[in-house]
Amino acid sequence: MGKKWFTMPVAVHLFLVKGTEILLLRRYNTGYEDGNYSVPAGHMDGGEEVKHAAIREAREECGIVVREEDLQIVGVMHRHSSDERIDFFLAASSWSGEIVNTEPDKCDELIWVDMQKLPANMIPYIRQAISNYQQGTWFDSFGWKE
Template identity: 75%
Template sequence: MRTHFTMPVAVHLFLVRGNEILLLRRYNTGYEDGNYSVPAGHLDGNEEVKTAAIREAREECGIEIAPSALSLVGVMHRRSTDERIDFFVAATSWQGEIVNAEPDKCDELVWADLDQLPDNVIPYVRQAIANYRRNKWFDSFGWELPAAPSPT
């Protein structure tokens, strides 16, 4: 029987307040620690993208988001150490106070000006935020081919 290719699928949540976006600094995770990302996580399987975003908002930020408050704003086909599909979802309203609900994985929450993101935002997340601002719905990231060898 033929085995089909599979890859991880994640959802990233843009919590937007005016011209600011909520960033979380990764800590003690083994991936991009010390750098900023947004609330995010893998889909658990048998889980719709918006449902996963709502779950991640609750788990990481302690807030509740209504499905109707979420907008799918982007998709990225990405390659780093492996190949991935990332969905990006935005919300401008939610219920509850945002808190660091996972201090074992995140050591800081900051509201960052969309025009002045910190230098240490994870590169593909920075690209996805730029895409969101330009209404660019799909992008590929990390697929740059190495330079061809020069002829001898």
């Protein structure tokens, strides 16, 4: 009998940036971190490249088109919460279309916020990832007990 290999969920998170501001969305009716701010994000479907997953999430959650060449992978996080995860963080400052909330059943607000003045009710690992982005820290571990 062969060894069963460990697997974990993988997600992409998109930093849409205008100058010093970042687009945040407030989670609603999802059962996870509802009422707290995050960024457009989602699990990878499998069989898709990281940038393609971010392009898909931008279209699905914000109604915009982000070109592959306008995306930069800015961070990776090995995260522990109720399970173990890998998160990719990508940034874009250029896209086409108007940003709209295309998932009002999962998000009740989209806001532009100065990255130095994030709201108190941010999902903690997202707050850390934005800080890492600002500092140029490309890799981090989060949620592991020492």
